[in-house]
Amino acid sequence: MRFDNHVTAEVELGTYFLTDKMHDKWFERHWFIGGNQGSAYLDGFAPEGKIVRTAGLLKNVGGERTMTAAGPTRSFGPPPEGKILTEPIPLADTTHKGFFENYRRAYFGEEEFLVQIPETRRVLALMDAVRESGQTGESVRFESCF
Numbered sequence: 001m002r003f004d005n006h007v008t009a010e011v012e013l014g015t016y017f018l019t020d021k022m023h024d025k026w027f028e029r030h031w032f033i034g035g036n037q038g039s040a041y042l043d044g045f046a047p048e049g050k051i052v053r054t055a056g057l058l059k060n061v062g063g064e065r066t067m068t069a070a071g072p073t074r075s076f077g078p079p080p081e082g083k084i085l086t087e088p089i090p091l092a093d094t095t096h097k098g099f100f101e102n103y104r105r106a107y108f109g110e111e112e113f114l115v116q117i118p119e120t121r122r123v124l125a126l127m128d129a130v131r132e133s134g135q136t137g138e139s140v141r142f143e144s145c146f
Contacts, residue, residue: 042089053085
């Protein structure tokens with residue numbers, strides 16, 4: 001997807017991501033988010049993960065080579081000390097149950113829906129545009145779909 005501010009995004013959904021954590025987490029949800037300022041990964045329904053950033057743009061090391069299993073490289077060597085920064089993911093105080101509790105209360109007029117109908121329509125329009133684009137191989141302007 002390409003947004004008006006020229007940011008692009010790629011979304012991939014898979015429901016069969018397995019791990020070898022056979023004792024309790026062999027079938028979990030795994031998230032990876034990559035951006036121009038770093039990346040983040042989260043594992044599990046009560047996510048465990050980290051945000052990983054760089055202290056500066058990673059560049060090829062001029063004149064220096066690192067030996068890897070695939071042979072010498074200037075691109076895939078280890079970064080200099082202090083270049084990779086990690087931080088914990090922010091805690092989100094939420095549960096799946098909370099969404100359904102909100103739905104019930106909003107249905108009976110006790111509070112506003114957390115997810116508004118126009119937001120749902122916009123997501124569904126995006127999903128339709130993605131399907132159409134996949135079938136035709138053409139770009140589809142989804143904002144005009146609803």
